[in-house]
Amino acid sequence: MADAATIDQIGKADIAIGLVPSSHDSAEVSAAIDRILESSPPVNAVLIHPPYAPDGAKAQRTGSRWSLLPDPQLAQDRAALAQSLGASYRAIFDSALKLGVRACAVVASDLPSVTADWAPLLLEPATENGFDLIAPCYARHRFEGLINRAIVYPLVRALYGKQIRNPLGPDVGVSAGLMRRMTSGSKTRMHPLVSLVAEAITGGMKICQAHLGARGYPPPDWSNLSSLLAQVLGPLFLDVERYAPYWQRAPESQAVPEFGRHQHVEGPETAVDVTRLIETFQLGAHNLHEIWGMILPPSTLVELQRLARLDRAGFRMPDETWARVVYDFALAHRLRPISRDQLLKAITPIYLGWVASYALEVESASPDAVEQRLEKLCLTYESARSYLVSRWRWPDRFNP
Amino acid sequence: MWDQVGQTLHESTVRVLSRIAGLLPGALALVLAVLVSAVIAWLAAIVLRRLLARIDFDERLDQWGLKSVAEWSPRESPSLLVTRAVSWSIILVGFTLGLAAFDAALSSRLAFSLFTYLPNVLTAILLVIVGGIVARYLARNILIEGVNMHLQYARFLSIGVKWMVMVLAVAMALEHLRIGSSIVRLAFGILFGGIVLALALAVGLGSKELVSRSLERESDRTATANAEEPFRHI
Numbered sequence: 001m002a003d004a005a006t007i008d009q010i011g012k013a014d015i016a017i018g019l020v021p022s023s024h025d026s027a028e029v030s031a032a033i034d035r036i037l038e039s040s041p042p043v044n045a046v047l048i049h050p051p052y053a054p055d056g057a058k059a060q061r062t063g064s065r066w067s068l069l070p071d072p073q074l075a076q077d078r079a080a081l082a083q084s085l086g087a088s089y090r091a092i093f094d095s096a097l098k099l100g101v102r103a104c105a106v107v108a109s110d111l112p113s114v115t116a117d118w119a120p121l122l123l124e125p126a127t128e129n130g131f132d133l134i135a136p137c138y139a140r141h142r143f144e145g146l147i148n149r150a151i152v153y154p155l156v157r158a159l160y161g162k163q164i165r166n167p168l169g170p171d172v173g174v175s176a177g178l179m180r181r182m183t184s185g186s187k188t189r190m191h192p193l194v195s196l197v198a199e200a201i202t203g204g205m206k207i208c209q210a211h212l213g214a215r216g217y218p219p220p221d222w223s224n225l226s227s228l229l230a231q232v233l234g235p236l237f238l239d240v241e242r243y244a245p246y247w248q249r250a251p252e253s254q255a256v257p258e259f260g261r262h263q264h265v266e267g268p269e270t271a272v273d274v275t276r277l278i279e280t281f282q283l284g285a286h287n288l289h290e291i292w293g294m295i296l297p298p299s300t301l302v303e304l305q306r307l308a309r310l311d312r313a314g315f316r317m318p319d320e321t322w323a324r325v326v327y328d329f330a331l332a333h334r335l336r337p338i339s340r341d342q343l344l345k346a347i348t349p350i351y352l353g354w355v356a357s358y359a360l361e362v363e364s365a366s367p368d369a370v371e372q373r374l375e376k377l378c379l380t381y382e383s384a385r386s387y388l389v390s391r392w393r394w395p396d397r398f399n400p
Numbered sequence: 401m402w403d404q405v406g407q408t409l410h411e412s413t414v415r416v417l418s419r420i421a422g423l424l425p426g427a428l429a430l431v432l433a434v435l436v437s438a439v440i441a442w443l444a445a446i447v448l449r450r451l452l453a454r455i456d457f458d459e460r461l462d463q464w465g466l467k468s469v470a471e472w473s474p475r476e477s478p479s480l481l482v483t484r485a486v487s488w489s490i491i492l493v494g495f496t497l498g499l500a501a502f503d504a505a506l507s508s509r510l511a512f513s514l515f516t517y518l519p520n521v522l523t524a525i526l527l528v529i530v531g532g533i534v535a536r537y538l539a540r541n542i543l544i545e546g547v548n549m550h551l552q553y554a555r556f557l558s559i560g561v562k563w564m565v566m567v568l569a570v571a572m573a574l575e576h577l578r579i580g581s582s583i584v585r586l587a588f589g590i591l592f593g594g595i596v597l598a599l600a601l602a603v604g605l606g607s608k609e610l611v612s613r614s615l616e617r618e619s620d621r622t623a624t625a626n627a628e629e630p631f632r633h634i
Contacts, residue, residue, distance in 0.1 A: 144632040217634055225633060226548040268630045276550070284547050287555045291540060342540055348548045355631060 003070070010067045013099045014043035015123050018092030020085065020108040020170075021050060022076040022217070032111035037066050039116050043127075046099055048092050050074040069095060076108065078224075082191065082231040085170065089192035093179045101176060103127050105134075108170035110216030121210040121260050122173035132205035133196060134173030135164045137258065138215040141267030142362050142370045147232055149374055150354050151326055158323075158381035159240065159247035159388075160201040163255045164209060167197040168232065171212060178205055190242075194235035202246045211260030229351060230344035237333035237344075248389050253382060264367040272363060277356035278315055282308045284349025291346050294337040296328050307353060317357035319380035325350055326381075327388040335395055430498030437494020441487040448486055452479040524573035531569020535562045567591075 017036065021029050033049050044065045051070035073091045077084035089106060096104040103126035107114055125131040138145070148166060156167040170193060174182075178200055182192050190199065200207050240247070284292075285308035293301060303321050310316075329347050333340060362370050390397075452458075457479050496514060539562035546554025571584045 140632075143630050146631055146633045148634075217632065226545070228633060272630050280547070280550050283550065283552070283554070287543060287547050291544065338540065339537065342537075342544055345544050345548060348544075359631070 006069055007095060007098050010046060010069060010099060012044070013046045013067065013101050015041065015127060016046040016048055016069075016092070016096040016099060016101045016104040017119055017123075018048040018074065018088070018096070018104060018106040019050065019111070020074050020076060020088040020092070020106060021111050022078075022108070023111060024075070028111055032114060033068075035114070035116065036119065039119060041065055041119075046096075046101070048074065048095050069099075071095065079227075080231070081228065082194070082235060085193050086191050086235075090183065093174070093183050093192060097176065097179055097183065103173060103175050104179060105173045106169070106171065113214060113216030115213065117260075118171065118212055121212060122171065125208050125210065125257075125259055126173050126175045129208070130175075130206060131173075131208045131257075132175040132178040133200040133207045134259070135166055135197065135207065135209040135256075136169055136171045136215075137165045137209045137211045137260070137262070139211070139213050139263035139265045140215070141265045142365065142367070143267055143272070143359065144265075146355055146358075147229065147351075149377075150322070150351060150358070151233065152236065153374075154323070154378045154381040155236070155240075155326060155330075156197060157253045157378050158385050159250060160198060160243070161250040161253045162197070162201050162207060163253050163378075164197055164207065166209075168236075169193055169196070171215075172196060173210070175205075178203075181205075191235040191238075194232075195239050195242075198239045198243050202243050208257040208259060211258065211262050213260075213263055214265055225352075226345040226348040229348055230341060233329070233333075233344050233347070234340065237330045240330045241334045244392060247385075248392070253378070266367075272359050274315075274356040274359050275312065277352045277359070278312060281349045281353030281356065284353075288346060288349065291338065291342070292350075295332040295343065295346070296325065300324055300328065304350065304353075312360075315353075315357055315360060317354050319377050320384060322350075322354050322377075323381045323384040324387060327384060327391070331388065331391050331395060334392075430495075433494045433498030434491065437491050437497075440494070441490035444490055445483045445487045449479060449483050452482065457482070520576045520578070524576045527569050527573045527576065531566055531572070535565035535569070538562065538565060 019029070019032065019036075021032070023029060029050060033047065036047060042065075044067070046067045046069050048069045048071055051072050071091055074088045075084060076088070085108065088108075092104065092106055103123050105119055105122035107118060107122075122134050122136075125134045145166070148168065152167055153165055157163050172193075174196070178196070181199055181203055182190065182196065197207070285304055289301065289305070292304065296304070300321060303318075304325075307315070307317055307321075325347070329343065332338075332343055337343075338346075358373075362373055365373065458477060461478050539558045542561050543554055543558035546557055551557070568588075571588055574584050575581050
C-alpha cells in the first residue's frame with residue numbers, strides 16, 4: 001500500500017496514473033517515470049509508481065503539477081500474473097480514490113512501448129467526455145494477442161453486447177465512479193482488471209476505447225501457456241457465472257466510441273510452422289478424451305476426434321465448434337465436474353488446435369482480411385449464445 | 401453292558417438335546433434381533449434417503465469438490481453410499497446384540513474385540529477412499545500437464561502414478577487392518593527400492609548417453625520452439 005502520510009501530503013488531485021511494470025529493472029522503470037514527468041498536465045496529477053528511486057526532483061524542478069506516490073505493491077509476477085495484476089490495480093484504485101481524482105489511468109504494458117500520448121488518450125475521454133471506462137486498442141499483427149482474439153474478445157462481445165477489442169486491458173482509463181464500484185464492500189472479490197468491463201457494462205456506464213498503437217510484452221513462455229490460460233480464463237468464467245442474469249437477456253453487440261488513430265502492424269512474412277500445435281492437439285485428442293468427455297457433449301467430442309485425424313493442409317477448426325467448446329468450458333467451470341484448475345488447463349490443446357487452424361487461414365492474409373476473419377468468429381460466438389443460454393439453464397438436459 | 405451303553409447314549413442325547421434346547425431361545429433372540437435391526441435399518445434408510453435428497457446431498461458434495469467420492473459409490477450416488485453404510489451399521493449392531501443372547505461372557509468378549517477393531521476398519525476405509533481421490537486427482541493432473549508439455553508418454557506416466565498411489569493406500573489400509581503387515585512392508589521396500597535403483601541405473605550407468613541425448617533433444621526442441629515461435633498469446 002502507498003504510504004498514508006505521502007497521500008495526506010499530496011492532498012487532492014484531479015487525475016492519477018498508475019504504473020504496473022512487468023520489468024524489475026529499476027533503470028527502465030525510472031526512465032519511464034521520467035518520460036511521463038516530462039509531459040505537463042493541465043491539472044494536478046499524481047503518478048503512482050513502484051519505488052525504484054526515480055528522479056523525484058524533476059517534478060519539483062520543472063514546476064509541473066506532478067506529484068509522485070511510490071507504492072511497493074505495484075509489480076507483475078509472471079508466475080501469478082492475474083493475482084499480481086489484481087493486487088496492483090486494487091492498490092492504485094484505493095490510492096486514487098483517497099486522492100479524490102476524477103479519473104485514473106493504469107499502464108501495465110512493457111514500459112519502453114509506452115509513449116507520451118498514452119496518458120491523454122486514457123484520461124481525457126473520462127475527464128472531458130464523461131466516459132467511465134476507456135479500454136485500449138493496440139496495433140497488433142495477426143499472430144499477437146491470440147487468447148484475446150480466440151476467447152476473450154468474442155466471448156465478452158457475445159455475452160455483454162459491447163464490441164470492446166481488449167476487455168482485459170491491461171492499459172485502461174477508469175472514472176472515479178467505476179473505481180468506487182470496483183472497490184465497494186460487496187465487490188471486493190471481483191478481479192479489478194478482468195471484471196472491469198463486465199461491471200461497467202452491467203452497471204450501464206459509458207464505455208469507449210482508445211487506439212494506443214503498438215504494445216510491448218515480455219517474451220512468451222511455452223511451458224507456462226496452460227497456466228497463463230488458467231489465469232486468464234478463471235476470473236473470466238467467474239464473471240460469466242456472476243453476471244449470468246445479465247447476459248441471458250443482453251442485446252446484440254454494439255460498437256463503442258473510439259479515440260485515437262487506428263493503426264496496423266505487419267506480421268511475419270515467412271510461413272508459420274504449426275506442426276507442433278497440431279501435434280499437441282492430436283496428443284490431447286488421443287489422451288484427454290475422458291476428461292473432455294466430462295466437459296463437452298458427444299457431438300463436440302466426435303468433431304474434435306475428426307479434426308485430430310486431419311493432416312496439416314486440411315486442418316481447420318470450424319468456428320461453431322470452437323465457440324461451443326468455450327461455452328461448454330464456461331459452463332463446466334460453474335458445474336465443476338473436475339477441479340477448476342484442471343478444467344482450465346484441459347482446454348490448452350483445443351486452444352492450440354484453434355491457433356493452428358487460424359494461423360493456416362490467415363497466414364498470408366491482409367490486415368483487413370484478418371479483421372474480417374475475426375469478425376466472422378465473433379458473429380459465430382454471438383449466434384451460438386443461445387446454445388450457452390440453453391445449457392446454462394438446463395445443464396442436465398440430454399445434449400447430443 | 402448294553403444297558404450301560406444305552407444309558408450313556410440316552411444321557412448324551414438328553415444332554416445334547418437339552419443344550420440345543422438351551423440354545424434355541426438365544427438363536428431365536430438372534431434371529432429376532434437381526435430382523436428387528438433389519439426393519440429399523442430399512443426405515444432409517446428411507447428417512448435418510450429422503451433427507452439427503454431434500455438437502456441435495458449429491459450436488460452439495462460436488463460443490464464441495466468431493467465429486468470423486470461419487471465414483472466409489474454404487475450407481476455413482478453418494479446418497480446411496482451413505483444410506484447403505486448406515487443400514488449395514490444398524491444391522492451389524494443388531495447382530496452383535498443378538499449374539500449376547502447366547503453367552504454373556506463370549507458375546508461381551510466378541511463385542512469388545514469387534515468394537516476395538518472397528519476404528520481400524522474405519523481408518524482403512526478412509527485411507528482407501530482418500531487414496532483413491534488423491535490418485536485420481538494426481539493422475540488427471542499429470543495427464544493434462546503432460547499433454548500440455550507435449551510428452552508422448554503422458555498417459556503412461558499418469559497411469560503409473562495413479563496405481564502407485566492406490567497401491568500405497570491399500571498397503572496402508574492393510575497395515576491398519578493388521579493383515580500381512582510384514583509382507584506388505586517388505587513388498588513395498590522391494591518395489592520402491594527397485595524403482596529407485598532402476599532409475600539410478602538407467603540414468604547413471606546403462607542408459608546414460610541415451611537419457612542425456614533424449615534430454616538434450618527435448619531441451620533443444622523447446623528452445624527452438626520458443627525462439628521461432630511467431631505466436632504471442634497475450
